[in-house]
Amino acid sequence: MKIGVIGEGAIGRYVIDQLSIDGRAPLISLVRPARMDRANDKVSVRVASVGDLPDDIDLMVDCAGHAALIEHGAAILKRGIDLVTVSLGALADENLEQLLTQAARTGGAQLHLASGAIGALDCLQAARVGGLSEVTYTGRKPPAGWRGSAAQERVDLDALTFATAHFRGTARQAATQYPKNANVAAAVALAGLGFDHTQAVLIADPDATANIHEIHASGAFGSFGFRIEGKALPDNPRSSALAAMSVISAIHRRRAPITT
Ligand SMILES: NC(=O)C1=CN([C@@H]2O[C@H](COP(=O)(O)OP(=O)(O)OC[C@H]3O[C@@H](n4cnc5c(N)ncnc54)[C@H](O)[C@@H]3O)[C@@H](O)[C@H]2O)C=CC1
Numbered sequence: 001m002k003i004g005v006i007g008e009g010a011i012g013r014y015v016i017d018q019l020s021i022d023g024r025a026p027l028i029s030l031v032r033p034a035r036m037d038r039a040n041d042k043v044s045v046r047v048a049s050v051g052d053l054p055d056d057i058d059l060m061v062d063c064a065g066h067a068a069l070i071e072h073g074a075a076i077l078k079r080g081i082d083l084v085t086v087s088l089g090a091l092a093d094e095n096l097e098q099l100l101t102q103a104a105r106t107g108g109a110q111l112h113l114a115s116g117a118i119g120a121l122d123c124l125q126a127a128r129v130g131g132l133s134e135v136t137y138t139g140r141k142p143p144a145g146w147r148g149s150a151a152q153e154r155v156d157l158d159a160l161t162f163a164t165a166h167f168r169g170t171a172r173q174a175a176t177q178y179p180k181n182a183n184v185a186a187a188v189a190l191a192g193l194g195f196d197h198t199q200a201v202l203i204a205d206p207d208a209t210a211n212i213h214e215i216h217a218s219g220a221f222g223s224f225g226f227r228i229e230g231k232a233l234p235d236n237p238r239s240s241a242l243a244a245m246s247v248i249s250a251i252h253r254r255r256a257p258i259t260t
């Protein structure tokens with residue numbers, strides 16, 4: 001299977017490392033033009049545009065964030081190449097969602113949303129069939145996990161002495177205002193009640209030692225609570241290791257003769 005990766009940051013590097021251990025086919029990296037000369041011995045080919053991807057590529061994986069999905073997503077799908085993405089929050093923009101839907105139909109390809117740093121999405125998807133009445137997502141990270149986000153303008157991250165909510169609103173608002181931190185809110189919304197009916201709370205917690213994500217949902221099925229304490233990737237305190245693992249898991253499931 002010939003795979004192309006977008007993004008050589010914390011998630012991208014994990015994915016490239018794992019795929020090179022699998023070692024079945026050359027890896028292609030789609031990078032910004034300024035990064036064309038960067039060295040990574042696990043990558044065989046570097047390209048700066050979707051047009052330069054080889055014809056026999058099987059799958060692209062976006063590990064680069066909203067800007068990359070916006071820039072490359074439609075062109076990849078239109079070329080008939082399936083795309084796995086971690087940038088779910090970008091779909092809070094309805095125009096982008098429509099553009100990607102149309103591109104996938106035109107190319108006969110599929111955009112696969114990696115489960116990312118959260119779980120229990122299967123439960124929400126099934127519960128949605130019978131009708132959900134309420135879904136709340138709470139994201140809690142140490143202050144360092146919120147650096148570079150809108151939280152910085154709302155609370156003094158360096159001076160916090162107790163857990164402080166810096167955002168309360170819908171999943172659409174969270175995903176739009178926190179592009180690097182609230183993809184999980186988008187995942188919960190897309191699996192359950194949608195962007196405008198899923199409530200989100202984002203908390204900076206000086207006592208937290210992990211990225212903690214919680215879902216509380218109720219509906220015709222009953223109710224459930226889900227909580228995960230995810231370790232951050234060593235290179236980026238914002239991003240949970242599970243998000244990178246979920247990309248590899250998505251690729252493995254595509255190859256498997258029997259899959260969930
Ligand atoms: N679904 C989920 O649960 C999660 C999703 N994410 C998303 O994944 C993104 C990446 O996370 P990290 O690897 O930790 O970030 P990072 O900042 O370590 O790496 C991002 C990489 O993407 C590259 N990049 C950015 N825009 C690009 C473009 N237009 N074309 C090509 N490359 C581009 C950057 O040069 C950098 O190498 C986050 O910004 C966030 O949106 C992150 C954590 C969890």
Ligand SMILES: O=C([O-])CC(=O)C(=O)O
Pocket residue numbers: 117179180181182183184185211230238239240241243
């Ligand atoms: O990695 C995490 O813990 C969550 C995250 O950044 C996101 O949802 O974008």
